[in-house]
Amino acid sequence: MGRVEGKACVVTGAGSGIGKATAERLAEEGGRVICVDLSGVTATQTADGIRSAGGIAEAVAADVSDPAQVNALIARCVDAYGHIDVLVNNAGVNIPGVFHEVTDAVIDRTLNVNVKGAMYGSRAAIPHMLRDGGGSIINMSSVNGLVSEPFLAVYSASKGAVVMLTRGIALDYARQGIRCNAICPGWVDTPINYAHAEMLGGLQKVYDSISSFQPIGRPGLPIEIAHLALFLASNEASFITGAIISADGGMTAQ
Numbered sequence: 001m002g003r004v005e006g007k008a009c010v011v012t013g014a015g016s017g018i019g020k021a022t023a024e025r026l027a028e029e030g031g032r033v034i035c036v037d038l039s040g041v042t043a044t045q046t047a048d049g050i051r052s053a054g055g056i057a058e059a060v061a062a063d064v065s066d067p068a069q070v071n072a073l074i075a076r077c078v079d080a081y082g083h084i085d086v087l088v089n090n091a092g093v094n095i096p097g098v099f100h101e102v103t104d105a106v107i108d109r110t111l112n113v114n115v116k117g118a119m120y121g122s123r124a125a126i127p128h129m130l131r132d133g134g135g136s137i138i139n140m141s142s143v144n145g146l147v148s149e150p151f152l153a154v155y156s157a158s159k160g161a162v163v164m165l166t167r168g169i170a171l172d173y174a175r176q177g178i179r180c181n182a183i184c185p186g187w188v189d190t191p192i193n194y195a196h197a198e199m200l201g202g203l204q205k206v207y208d209s210i211s212s213f214q215p216i217g218r219p220g221l222p223i224e225i226a227h228l229a230l231f232l233a234s235n236e237a238s239f240i241t242g243a244i245i246s247a248d249g250g251m252t253a254q
Protein backbone atom coordinates (compact mmCIF):
# COMPACT_ATOMS: atom_id res chain seq x y z
CA MET A 1 0.00 0.00 0.00
CA GLY A 2 1.14 3.53 -0.72
CA ARG A 3 1.68 6.10 1.97
CA VAL A 4 -1.39 8.11 0.88
CA GLU A 5 -3.28 5.22 -0.69
CA GLY A 6 -6.71 6.30 -1.91
CA LYS A 7 -6.49 9.82 -0.55
CA ALA A 8 -8.03 12.52 -2.74
CA CYS A 9 -5.48 15.29 -3.14
CA VAL A 10 -5.55 18.76 -4.67
CA VAL A 11 -2.23 20.37 -5.54
CA THR A 12 -2.24 23.94 -6.82
CA GLY A 13 0.59 25.22 -8.98
CA ALA A 14 1.06 21.61 -10.13
CA GLY A 15 2.24 22.57 -13.60
CA SER A 16 5.81 23.36 -12.55
CA GLY A 17 8.49 23.00 -9.92
CA ILE A 18 7.55 22.04 -6.38
CA GLY A 19 3.85 21.57 -7.14
CA LYS A 20 4.57 19.24 -10.06
CA ALA A 21 6.97 17.15 -7.96
CA THR A 22 4.45 17.03 -5.11
CA ALA A 23 1.59 15.92 -7.36
CA GLU A 24 3.81 13.20 -8.82
CA ARG A 25 5.06 12.03 -5.42
CA LEU A 26 1.52 11.86 -3.96
CA ALA A 27 0.35 9.86 -6.99
CA GLU A 28 3.32 7.46 -6.70
CA GLU A 29 2.17 6.70 -3.16
CA GLY A 30 -1.43 5.96 -4.13
CA GLY A 31 -2.98 9.44 -3.99
CA ARG A 32 -5.66 10.44 -6.48
CA VAL A 33 -4.58 13.89 -7.54
CA ILE A 34 -6.24 16.97 -9.01
CA CYS A 35 -3.41 18.92 -10.66
CA VAL A 36 -4.31 22.61 -10.70
CA ASP A 37 -2.52 25.39 -12.50
CA LEU A 38 -3.22 28.76 -14.06
CA SER A 39 -1.97 27.14 -17.22
CA GLY A 40 -4.20 24.30 -18.39
CA VAL A 41 -1.37 23.15 -20.65
CA THR A 42 1.13 22.51 -17.86
CA ALA A 43 -1.51 21.11 -15.48
CA THR A 44 -2.47 18.65 -18.20
CA GLN A 45 1.18 17.71 -18.80
CA THR A 46 1.59 16.86 -15.12
CA ALA A 47 -1.65 14.85 -14.98
CA ASP A 48 -0.80 13.03 -18.23
CA GLY A 49 2.66 12.17 -16.88
CA ILE A 50 1.13 10.75 -13.70
CA ARG A 51 -1.34 8.64 -15.63
CA SER A 52 1.41 7.39 -17.98
CA ALA A 53 3.28 6.20 -14.90
CA GLY A 54 0.19 4.29 -13.73
CA GLY A 55 -1.17 6.88 -11.29
CA ILE A 56 -4.54 8.57 -10.96
CA ALA A 57 -4.77 12.27 -11.83
CA GLU A 58 -6.88 14.91 -13.48
CA ALA A 59 -5.97 18.41 -14.60
CA VAL A 60 -7.87 21.59 -13.79
CA ALA A 61 -7.04 25.05 -15.12
CA ALA A 62 -7.84 27.61 -12.43
CA ASP A 63 -6.62 30.86 -10.94
CA VAL A 64 -6.36 30.40 -7.17
CA SER A 65 -6.86 34.14 -6.65
CA ASP A 66 -10.46 33.82 -7.89
CA PRO A 67 -12.72 32.39 -5.16
CA ALA A 68 -15.33 31.15 -7.64
CA GLN A 69 -12.70 29.17 -9.56
CA VAL A 70 -11.30 27.77 -6.31
CA ASN A 71 -14.75 26.68 -5.11
CA ALA A 72 -15.26 24.98 -8.46
CA LEU A 73 -11.97 23.12 -8.37
CA ILE A 74 -12.60 21.77 -4.86
CA ALA A 75 -16.08 20.70 -6.02
CA ARG A 76 -14.44 18.97 -8.98
CA CYS A 77 -12.25 16.97 -6.60
CA VAL A 78 -15.28 15.92 -4.55
CA ASP A 79 -17.21 15.02 -7.71
CA ALA A 80 -14.34 12.99 -9.11
CA TYR A 81 -13.11 11.23 -5.97
CA GLY A 82 -15.98 11.57 -3.46
CA HIS A 83 -14.02 13.66 -0.95
CA ILE A 84 -10.91 15.78 -0.40
CA ASP A 85 -8.30 14.50 2.03
CA VAL A 86 -5.25 16.58 1.15
CA LEU A 87 -4.97 20.16 -0.05
CA VAL A 88 -1.56 21.52 -0.99
CA ASN A 89 -1.82 25.31 -1.35
CA ASN A 90 1.35 25.61 -3.39
CA ALA A 91 0.61 28.06 -6.23
CA GLY A 92 2.62 31.22 -5.80
CA VAL A 93 4.22 34.20 -7.45
CA ASN A 94 7.39 36.05 -6.57
CA ILE A 95 7.64 39.48 -8.21
CA PRO A 96 10.76 41.15 -6.74
CA GLY A 97 11.32 44.87 -6.72
CA VAL A 98 12.67 47.94 -4.97
CA PHE A 99 9.96 48.42 -2.37
CA HIS A 100 9.11 52.09 -2.92
CA GLU A 101 8.73 51.41 -6.67
CA VAL A 102 6.37 48.46 -6.28
CA THR A 103 3.07 48.97 -8.12
CA ASP A 104 -0.43 48.41 -6.79
CA ALA A 105 -0.78 45.60 -9.31
CA VAL A 106 2.24 43.75 -7.90
CA ILE A 107 1.03 44.14 -4.32
CA ASP A 108 -2.45 42.94 -5.25
CA ARG A 109 -1.25 40.00 -7.36
CA THR A 110 1.19 38.82 -4.70
CA LEU A 111 -1.32 38.95 -1.86
CA ASN A 112 -4.20 37.64 -3.99
CA VAL A 113 -2.31 34.54 -5.16
CA ASN A 114 -0.04 33.76 -2.21
CA VAL A 115 -2.32 34.65 0.69
CA LYS A 116 -5.91 34.76 -0.51
CA GLY A 117 -5.35 31.73 -2.74
CA ALA A 118 -4.47 29.65 0.32
CA MET A 119 -7.44 31.11 2.22
CA TYR A 120 -9.89 30.37 -0.58
CA GLY A 121 -8.64 26.82 -1.04
CA SER A 122 -8.75 26.02 2.67
CA ARG A 123 -12.15 27.65 3.13
CA ALA A 124 -13.62 25.58 0.31
CA ALA A 125 -12.02 22.30 1.38
CA ILE A 126 -12.68 22.41 5.13
CA PRO A 127 -16.46 21.75 5.05
CA HIS A 128 -15.79 18.53 3.11
CA MET A 129 -12.97 17.55 5.47
CA LEU A 130 -15.26 18.16 8.48
CA ARG A 131 -17.96 16.01 6.92
CA ASP A 132 -15.51 13.18 6.31
CA GLY A 133 -13.66 13.31 9.64
CA GLY A 134 -10.51 15.22 8.77
CA GLY A 135 -7.82 16.05 6.30
CA SER A 136 -4.40 17.58 5.80
CA ILE A 137 -3.79 21.11 4.52
CA ILE A 138 -0.24 21.96 3.50
CA ASN A 139 0.63 25.57 2.79
CA MET A 140 3.76 26.37 0.80
CA SER A 141 5.27 29.31 2.66
CA SER A 142 8.99 30.09 2.28
CA VAL A 143 12.07 30.91 4.29
CA ASN A 144 10.88 34.41 3.42
CA GLY A 145 7.95 33.82 5.76
CA LEU A 146 10.59 33.74 8.51
CA VAL A 147 13.42 35.98 7.27
CA SER A 148 13.54 38.42 4.36
CA GLU A 149 16.05 39.21 1.60
CA PRO A 150 16.73 42.25 -0.59
CA PHE A 151 13.94 43.07 -3.10
CA LEU A 152 11.46 40.66 -1.49
CA ALA A 153 9.48 42.81 0.98
CA VAL A 154 6.07 42.18 -0.61
CA TYR A 155 6.73 38.47 -1.21
CA SER A 156 8.04 38.09 2.35
CA ALA A 157 4.95 39.80 3.75
CA SER A 158 2.77 37.36 1.83
CA LYS A 159 4.71 34.33 3.05
CA GLY A 160 4.66 35.58 6.64
CA ALA A 161 0.88 35.80 6.34
CA VAL A 162 0.81 32.19 5.16
CA VAL A 163 2.66 31.16 8.33
CA MET A 164 0.02 32.78 10.52
CA LEU A 165 -2.85 31.50 8.38
CA THR A 166 -1.44 28.01 8.94
CA ARG A 167 -1.32 28.42 12.69
CA GLY A 168 -4.82 29.89 12.79
CA ILE A 169 -6.41 27.08 10.78
CA ALA A 170 -4.48 24.47 12.78
CA LEU A 171 -5.91 25.81 16.06
CA ASP A 172 -9.46 26.21 14.76
CA TYR A 173 -9.72 22.58 13.58
CA ALA A 174 -7.28 20.65 15.76
CA ARG A 175 -10.07 18.76 17.55
CA GLN A 176 -11.83 17.89 14.32
CA GLY A 177 -9.10 15.95 12.59
CA ILE A 178 -7.94 18.61 10.18
CA ARG A 179 -4.20 19.21 10.34
CA CYS A 180 -2.66 22.31 8.78
CA ASN A 181 1.10 22.76 8.38
CA ALA A 182 3.42 25.01 6.40
CA ILE A 183 6.62 24.22 4.55
CA CYS A 184 9.29 26.92 4.29
CA PRO A 185 11.62 26.03 1.40
CA GLY A 186 14.96 27.72 0.93
CA TRP A 187 16.27 28.47 -2.57
CA VAL A 188 14.96 25.66 -4.81
CA ASP A 189 15.88 25.41 -8.47
CA THR A 190 12.63 26.49 -10.20
CA PRO A 191 11.54 29.31 -12.54
CA ILE A 192 9.89 31.30 -9.75
CA ASN A 193 13.34 32.57 -8.74
CA TYR A 194 14.55 33.75 -12.13
CA ALA A 195 13.40 37.38 -11.79
CA HIS A 196 14.89 37.64 -8.31
CA ALA A 197 18.13 36.09 -9.55
CA GLU A 198 18.33 38.70 -12.32
CA MET A 199 18.15 41.47 -9.68
CA LEU A 200 21.01 39.77 -7.81
CA GLY A 201 23.28 39.65 -10.88
CA GLY A 202 22.06 36.49 -12.63
CA LEU A 203 21.35 32.87 -11.73
CA GLN A 204 24.94 31.73 -12.27
CA LYS A 205 26.24 34.38 -9.88
CA VAL A 206 23.66 33.35 -7.28
CA TYR A 207 24.60 29.68 -7.61
CA ASP A 208 28.35 30.45 -7.50
CA SER A 209 27.84 32.15 -4.14
CA ILE A 210 25.02 30.01 -2.76
CA SER A 211 27.08 28.80 0.22
CA SER A 212 27.03 32.36 1.53
CA PHE A 213 23.31 32.11 2.30
CA GLN A 214 22.36 28.41 1.96
CA PRO A 215 24.90 26.44 4.04
CA ILE A 216 24.34 23.12 2.23
CA GLY A 217 26.05 24.80 -0.74
CA ARG A 218 23.56 24.04 -3.50
CA PRO A 219 20.01 24.88 -4.49
CA GLY A 220 17.28 22.52 -3.36
CA LEU A 221 15.46 20.22 -5.76
CA PRO A 222 11.66 20.25 -6.07
CA ILE A 223 11.54 16.56 -5.11
CA GLU A 224 13.24 17.40 -1.78
CA ILE A 225 10.26 19.59 -0.90
CA ALA A 226 7.79 17.07 -2.33
CA HIS A 227 9.07 14.36 0.06
CA LEU A 228 8.17 16.60 3.02
CA ALA A 229 4.76 17.46 1.57
CA LEU A 230 4.06 13.74 1.13
CA PHE A 231 4.99 13.08 4.76
CA LEU A 232 2.69 15.86 6.01
CA ALA A 233 -0.12 14.56 3.77
CA SER A 234 0.23 11.02 5.13
CA ASN A 235 -1.02 9.52 8.38
CA GLU A 236 2.63 9.33 9.50
CA ALA A 237 2.22 13.02 10.43
CA SER A 238 -0.91 12.42 12.53
CA PHE A 239 0.41 14.34 15.58
CA ILE A 240 1.76 17.28 13.57
CA THR A 241 -0.40 20.37 13.15
CA GLY A 242 0.37 24.07 13.22
CA ALA A 243 4.00 23.28 12.43
CA ILE A 244 6.13 25.58 10.33
CA ILE A 245 8.82 23.34 8.88
CA SER A 246 11.88 24.65 7.05
CA ALA A 247 13.45 22.64 4.25
CA ASP A 248 16.19 25.08 3.41
CA GLY A 249 19.66 23.53 3.42
CA GLY A 250 20.34 25.24 6.73
CA MET A 251 19.51 28.79 5.63
CA THR A 252 17.46 29.73 8.68
CA ALA A 253 19.84 27.97 11.09
CA GLN A 254 22.22 30.92 10.75
Ligand SMILES: NC(=O)c1ccc[n+]([C@@H]2O[C@H](COP(=O)([O-])OP(=O)(O)OC[C@H]3O[C@@H](n4cnc5c(N)ncnc54)[C@H](O)[C@@H]3O)[C@@H](O)[C@H]2O)c1
Pocket residue numbers: 012013014015016017018019036037038039042062063064065090091092093094113140141142143184185186187188189190191192193
Ligand atom coordinates in the same frame (compact mmCIF):
# COMPACT_ATOMS: atom_id res chain seq x y z
N1 LIG B 1 11.61 27.77 -5.64
C1 LIG B 1 11.93 28.30 -4.47
O1 LIG B 1 13.09 28.64 -4.19
C2 LIG B 1 10.86 28.52 -3.43
C3 LIG B 1 11.28 28.85 -2.15
C4 LIG B 1 10.34 29.06 -1.16
C5 LIG B 1 9.00 28.93 -1.46
N2 LIG B 1 8.61 28.61 -2.72
C6 LIG B 1 7.16 28.51 -2.97
O2 LIG B 1 6.87 27.27 -3.56
C7 LIG B 1 5.70 27.41 -4.34
C8 LIG B 1 5.91 26.77 -5.69
O3 LIG B 1 6.89 27.52 -6.38
P1 LIG B 1 7.92 26.87 -7.40
O4 LIG B 1 9.25 27.16 -6.89
O5 LIG B 1 7.56 25.48 -7.72
O6 LIG B 1 7.69 27.84 -8.65
P2 LIG B 1 7.22 27.58 -10.15
O7 LIG B 1 7.20 28.90 -10.80
O8 LIG B 1 8.01 26.49 -10.75
O9 LIG B 1 5.71 27.05 -9.99
C9 LIG B 1 4.67 27.88 -9.55
C10 LIG B 1 3.41 27.43 -10.26
O10 LIG B 1 2.30 28.16 -9.71
C11 LIG B 1 1.45 28.50 -10.79
N3 LIG B 1 0.64 29.65 -10.45
C12 LIG B 1 1.05 30.93 -10.28
N4 LIG B 1 0.00 31.71 -10.03
C13 LIG B 1 -1.10 30.91 -10.03
C14 LIG B 1 -2.47 31.15 -9.84
N5 LIG B 1 -2.93 32.37 -9.61
N6 LIG B 1 -3.32 30.09 -9.89
C15 LIG B 1 -2.86 28.85 -10.14
N7 LIG B 1 -1.57 28.57 -10.35
C16 LIG B 1 -0.69 29.59 -10.29
C17 LIG B 1 2.40 28.80 -11.95
O11 LIG B 1 1.73 28.76 -13.19
C18 LIG B 1 3.45 27.72 -11.76
O12 LIG B 1 3.12 26.55 -12.49
C19 LIG B 1 5.36 28.90 -4.37
O13 LIG B 1 4.34 29.18 -3.45
C20 LIG B 1 6.65 29.54 -3.95
O14 LIG B 1 6.46 30.80 -3.35
C21 LIG B 1 9.52 28.39 -3.71
